[in-house]
Amino acid sequence: MTTKNSLTQKSMPLYPAKTKIQVTIIFFIVLGIYTFSMIKTQEDMVGGFGGALGNMYTVIEKFFPPNFAILSAIWDSMMQTIQMAIIATTIAAILTVPLAVLSAQNITTFKPLYYVTRTFLNLLRTIPDLVLAVIFVGLFGVGVFPGILALTVFSLGILAKLISETIESVDMNPLEAMRASGGNVFQVIWYSLVPQVAPQFTSLVLYVFEINIRASVVLGMVGAGGIGLVLNQQLKFYNYPNAMTIIIVIFATVLIIEFISNKLREALL
Numbered sequence: 001m002t003t004k005n006s007l008t009q010k011s012m013p014l015y016p017a018k019t020k021i022q023v024t025i026i027f028f029i030v031l032g033i034y035t036f037s038m039i040k041t042q043e044d045m046v047g048g049f050g051g052a053l054g055n056m057y058t059v060i061e062k063f064f065p066p067n068f069a070i071l072s073a074i075w076d077s078m079m080q081t082i083q084m085a086i087i088a089t090t091i092a093a094i095l096t097v098p099l100a101v102l103s104a105q106n107i108t109t110f111k112p113l114y115y116v117t118r119t120f121l122n123l124l125r126t127i128p129d130l131v132l133a134v135i136f137v138g139l140f141g142v143g144v145f146p147g148i149l150a151l152t153v154f155s156l157g158i159l160a161k162l163i164s165e166t167i168e169s170v171d172m173n174p175l176e177a178m179r180a181s182g183g184n185v186f187q188v189i190w191y192s193l194v195p196q197v198a199p200q201f202t203s204l205v206l207y208v209f210e211i212n213i214r215a216s217v218v219l220g221m222v223g224a225g226g227i228g229l230v231l232n233q234q235l236k237f238y239n240y241p242n243a244m245t246i247i248i249v250i251f252a253t254v255l256i257i258e259f260i261s262n263k264l265r266e267a268l269l
Contacts, residue, residue: 059240066248067241074230074246078253080144081226085212088151092159093205099156100163101189107167121164124157133219147224151216155208162204163197170196206261213257217250 102108102117132153136146174192183191220228227250234243 062240063244066244070242077227077230081216084147084216084226088148089209089212091152092155095156096159096163099160103164104167121160129154129215133222133224137223142223144225147219151212159208166197166200203265206265210258210261
């Protein structure tokens with residue numbers, strides 16, 4: 001009897017024939033779309049992919065060897081980039097606390113306030129950081145300050161969304177017990193909500209700090225200060241060996257900060 005059942009199970013297909021046909025058709029449709037896109041893209045390229053590969057080799061050759069003699073001259077700009085990320089992340093983390101609480105459905109029982117806060121955060125996330133940088137550079141001029149403002153707004157949208165989702169997933173029993181014992185809103189949040197959210201909050205702040213380090217380099221390309229501004233200047237003047245040195249410094253800095261941040265997050269969680 002057992003042998004018969006095992007033979008029956010082995011003979012049953014994993015997926016029905018209809019599902020296999022549907023998946024196969026979808027696969028070939030997607031493959032056709034990619035093939036068509038590649039062909040049309042290559043038509044618009046001068047010399048096609050072959051010419052692009054040759055040009056890439058020519059350009060990369062100009063970047064080597066890097067000019068490490070400029071290391072001492074770019075450290076200040078690299079530190080500016082790190083300072084921009086630290087200040088923007090700190091301000092965003094402070095502003096995130098009330099916004100995340102107001103946009104958490106299980107905490108904010110007054111629905112109009114919840115929807116207004118949620119809509120405001122959604123609007124913040126729809127604006128790319130590069131667009132924010134261009135706007136603030138136009139308002140305040142070239143420098144670090146518009147970069148900090150752009151990173152702050154950009155970070156606020158991300159952090160508030162992630163923290164509000166974390167708040168919505170907490171255990172509500174401690175909060176309800178605190179309310180039942182006569183605790184006010186601030187006591188409920190401080191003694192019941194904060195202990196549950198604090199480790200994830202710190203971890204997410206570190207994660208956003210990593211993103212800001214990378215983003216601040218890109219923002220510098222549009223005049224928002226830091227190492228990105230110096231890199232853009234070197235590329236404009238065709239100083240490719242200097243630009244390669246800056247790229248190596250950025251790469252090493254990001255790797256070190258990411259390693260430290262990952263270790264801190266592992267310790268917290």
